[in-house]
Amino acid sequence: MDVLTELAAVLEQRKTQDPKSSYVAGLYAKGLDAILKKIGEEATETVMAAKDGVPEKIVYEVADLWFHSLVLLAQQGLHPDQVLAELQRRFGLSGLDEKAARSPR
């Protein structure tokens, strides 16, 4: 099993856990706005890391950003496979007009 699938299973399992016992359960309990706030913070930290130009910091901050995006997907009842399928679809269309490839149907 790949790390995204394993992590998605843990994030799903945290939905029934005591918010005090888990960071993710705590985020779910705070609600959508708290998750979106974290994504905004991590996106900003990613930008700052890239401006600093330190590769290790960029990797660390992107991991935080991806992680909180995965929490958002789980909270919305979505699975990372759906995002991977969308990227795969775009990759398959890469020979076509890029704007058309990005447009949701």
Ligand SMILES: N=c1c2ncn([C@@H]3O[C@H](COP(=O)(O)OP(=O)(O)OP(=O)(O)O)[C@@H](O)[C@H]3O)c2ncn1[C@@H]1O[C@H](COP(=O)(O)O)[C@@H](O)[C@H]1O
């Ligand atoms: N991958 C992660 C992961 N990445 C980042 N984080 C947390 O995300 C937060 C990042 O926020 P910041 O960098 O702003 O640091 P902070 O100031 O401590 O953040 P806040 O407490 O203010 O939100 C930190 O608290 C990190 O611990 C993560 N927390 C959990 N996971 C995974 O999620 C699983 C479930 O976690 P729990 O719900 O804690 O069991 C774990 O097994 C891990 O695999």
